[in-house]
Amino acid sequence: MRRFSLLMILLVAAGCDVAPPPSDAVLEARRTFGAVVAAVEPVAEEVCQSQTSGVNCDFLIQVDPNPRDEPNAFQSVDRNGRPVILFTVALIDSTRSADELAFVLSHETAHHILGHLDRQARNAAVGAEIFGELATKDGASPAAVVRARRIGAAVGARSYSKNFELEADQMGTVIAYGAGFDPSRGAEYFIRLPDPGDRFLGTHPPNAERIRVVRETVRMLQASGAQPSGGQG
Numbered sequence: 001m002r003r004f005s006l007l008m009i010l011l012v013a014a015g016c017d018v019a020p021p022p023s024d025a026v027l028e029a030r031r032t033f034g035a036v037v038a039a040v041e042p043v044a045e046e047v048c049q050s051q052t053s054g055v056n057c058d059f060l061i062q063v064d065p066n067p068r069d070e071p072n073a074f075q076s077v078d079r080n081g082r083p084v085i086l087f088t089v090a091l092i093d094s095t096r097s098a099d100e101l102a103f104v105l106s107h108e109t110a111h112h113i114l115g116h117l118d119r120q121a122r123n124a125a126v127g128a129e130i131f132g133e134l135a136t137k138d139g140a141s142p143a144a145v146v147r148a149r150r151i152g153a154a155v156g157a158r159s160y161s162k163n164f165e166l167e168a169d170q171m172g173t174v175i176a177y178g179a180g181f182d183p184s185r186g187a188e189y190f191i192r193l194p195d196p197g198d199r200f201l202g203t204h205p206p207n208a209e210r211i212r213v214v215r216e217t218v219r220m221l222q223a224s225g226a227q228p229s230g231g232q233g
Contacts, residue, residue: 029095033087036101036181037061043179044109047171051113056081059109064088073104075111083112095189102179103186103214107172114171116164162205169210173217180228187214 041059048057060082071091076084085108095101111117173183190207 029092029101030089032098033063033092033101036098036105039181040102040105040109040175040179044106044113044175047175047178048109048113052115055113055115056083057113058082059112060084061105062086063092073108075108075117077112077117083109085109085112094192097185097188099176099182099185100189101186102176102181103172103183104189106175106179106181106183106186107168109175110168110171111164114164114167116168119164165205166210166213169213170217173214174221177218177221177226177228183214184218187211 041061044059045057048055048059056077060078062084064086067089069088069090071088071094073085073087073091076086078084085105087104091104092101095104169187173187176183176186187210190210193207
């Protein structure tokens, strides 16, 4: 429970730094966040434990209190390997329902469960090796080889990023659904985001494709008779 008290302190502090008073919708989103975490986190940890081996499944959910940061949420790990999910206040304020908050949180926990950070690092290493070797064979200078390796690492890291996002959408749907939320409503958050389209080496797939994956996964869950465990959707 001390985690939720810390989150509320951060959210209140962030709200005090904003000149105009928060709207009713923003205040409601901030109040809802703690309840969403309480519902989603145990389901995410259960899925993590059942789908992985030797992986730290003790999620730490944190809020960046800087109100000037762009709407964002991302997954990382601390120095001890504990998975950390960080939300900016702006993202929390931009959501319109508990379902949207739950889906974003579930999506980020799915990245950890699926090992995307490690897979991305391996892809980057392979890309750096390939580009560096090609530059070396072409007789490039040491400095040029270093630049080639950097480019290769960037290309490698982005190679499967779209697939990673869709995988996290699918597992995130399972987690949010299991926590009692409506992932289809939660994925409506994508509709308000700029559509990245289908750019070469883009980091995210088109919004329409992401929504399709979510809806198809929900239909599969419903057809299988899967029952939510509760929640506030």
